[in-house]
Amino acid sequence: MDNQMCVEFDSKSENEAFARIVAAAFVAKADPTLEEIDDIKTVVSEAVTNAIIHGYGEKGDQKVFMECSLNGKKIQISIMDKGVGIDNIEEARKPLYTTKPDVHRAGMGFTFMETLMDTLEIFSKPGEGTTVRMTKNIEG
Ligand SMILES: Nc1ncnc2c1ncn2[C@@H]1O[C@H](COP(=O)(O)OP(=O)(O)O)[C@@H](O)[C@H]1O
Ligand SMILES: [Mg+2]
Structure with missing residues (x-):
């Protein structure tokens, strides 16, 4: 593994901006295009929100965790909470749900x-929390 990091922050809405800037800075080493940086920022915002x-x-007094790793040009981002969880993941993934x-x-x-x-995996258990894991190959 080339590089890895993990941050933990309060579940406050202002930390959405913090998380997406951190992820964008982390991926910079893979020489992403501006569009790829925007994509990373958007998905981190969505998952943290x-x-x-x-x-x-x-x-606002709970914790959100973000873990990022870079393997060559491949970034993996995981956002985790220990909140209510998702009953029906298949349904939750549907557009407009x-x-x-x-x-x-x-x-x-x-x-x-x-x-x-490129990939999106959702791991969740009602009452235990949710982890969203995404990967993307940075073309640069
Ligand atoms: N971290 C999470 N914890 C619990 N439920 C979640 C989480 N993320 C998503 N969900 C569920 O999945 C649904 C769909 O999420 P999303 O596609 O982001 O739409 P939206 O956030 O606009 O509702 C949410 O409405 C919610 O029910
Ligand atoms: Mg949402």
């Missing part, structure tokens, strides 16, 4: 993650 809003119900239509935008978070990254 999900952890804060859905996982922890906007309770949302359990909070009033609060948040349109149920497209997982769809963005799936489209902008």
